[in-house]
Structure formats: structure tokens, C-alpha cells
Amino acid sequence: MASWRYQLHEIIFEADTPAGKAFDVALLVAIGASTLCVMLESVESVRARFGTELLWAEWGFTLLFTAEYLLRLLVVERPAAYARSFFGIVDLLAIIPTYVSVLLPGTQSLLVIRTLRLLRIFRVFKLVELLGEARLLMVALRASQLKLLVFIGFVVILMTILGSVMYLVEGPESGFTSVPRSVYWAVVTMTTVGYGDIAPVTVLGQTLAAVVMIMGYAIIAVPTGIVTSELLDAARRPANTRSCPSCTSEGHALTARFCRDCGGILEPEEVVGR
DSSP, X not given: OOHHHHHHHHHHHOSSSHHHHHHHHXXXXXXXXXXXXXXXXXXXXXXXXXXXXXXHHHHHHXXXXXXXXXXXXXXXXXXXXXXXXXXXXXXXXTTHHHHHTTTSTTGGGGGGGGGGGGGGHHHHTTOXXXXXXXXXXXXXXXXXXXXXXXXXXXXXXXXXXXXXXXXXXXXGGGTOOSHHHHHHHHHHHHTTOOOOSSOOOSHXXXXXXXXXXXXXXXXXXXXXXXXXXXXXXXXXXXXXXXXXXXTOOOOOOTTOOBOTTTOOBSSXXXXXXX
């Protein structure tokens, strides 16, 4: 990359330098302030008194975030990769509602999605361990998704059977007016939510309800065990806040010189030499 692009990349994407940290802190303050403006604008009394000021503030924040988004696209070697990334999509969604509100009034309330950008706070305060653990959890969830789908399918079948049995035991007289409504009761009971809008009144129905409640507690342990098993098998590796200049991927090993996703060089040769 050209020297000026690399320097901008260090400021915008990195949090290991004073300039990069200052940029991220200023960005978080702006995100918080813009989100507060959106929330205040939804209060009728505040909107009636400061509506014009809040509107100007919102457009100011939107133009600021638009410039920041364009700069992010400019300094990376693969803008499309950043645009398709999680933060790239969030950054784009954070500015679109204001422009759309010109044609469709009311959509500016969707700007609360900017709060998702506060996730960058993990990079600012060097909580890379949390990012690593979150990435580890995602790996475990992907590895166990088939097992979880089979388990969920089994639970759905079980709830359908229990709901049908409760419909036969209680009947419309107790509020179980149909099989779907009885299945709804089984779902609410097995998940230990217990709204109480319908409940069995017969001894047999109450006994069945007690069994379903106990099964609910037992079933909770199954997906926990599946995910825990995958977590134990997942490989752990140290990570930092370094961002790839090409695809903006993070979570590289401390000694890595190349991106683990695209193979791009993490630092130019002249920087490594220093």
C-alpha cells in the first residue's frame, strides 16, 4: 500500500497505536451521541422543543459516518471484502436510514442499529481475549449445529406428543380447545416459562404437567453438553487487534505476518524491518 494509505489504515483499523486508539474512542463517543439523539427524537416532548436541533445533529452524524465509511473502503486493498464483513454491513446500515428517511419519513428510527458499532469497544480496551472466546464459541456452535438440529427436532416431536396427550386428558373444558393450543402449553411448560394462561385441572393432567416440567429441566442440559464438548475440542490460539490491510480480518496470532483468511501481508516489509 502507499504510505498514506498504510498510515490511515493504522489510525482507522488498529487500536494498538495512540492515534488508532484516539480515533476509536472518538468514534465510540460519536456513535453514543448519535444514538442518544435518535432516542431523544422519539420522545414527543423533546421532539417538539428540540426537533430542529436534533435533525441537524442527525444529519451531521450521518455525514461524519459516511465519510468514515468511505475512508475505510479507501484504505483497504480489498474494499469488497470489508463491505461484506460484519462491521462493513453494520457501518453501511448505520447511515442508510437517514438518506432513506428523505423519501420514507420515519425510517430514521432504524438508526439505533448504530449501537452495534459499539462492539468495537472490545478492540479499544484490548479485550482481545473476549474476541477470541467469542470466535471460539462460534466455531463450537458451527461444529455442533447438526447435533443441535437433531435435538431440536426431537424436542418438537416430543412437545407435539405431550400436547396431544394433554388435549385428550383435559379437553376443551379446561381451556385445551385444540391440539395446537395444547402444544403451545407443552412448549411454555417444558421451557419452564409458565405463563399460566391455561393450566390442567384434573389430577392426571397435573401429574402429566409435573412430568413435563421435570423433563424441561433435564432437556436444558443436553444442548449445553453438546456445545461444551465442542468447546473442549476447539483449538485455542492467542489473538490481538491487528487488522489485515486487505480484508480487515482480525484475530491473528501474535507472530503472524500473513493474514489467515486472505494470505495478505499484515505489515509492509519496511515496517517489519523497523
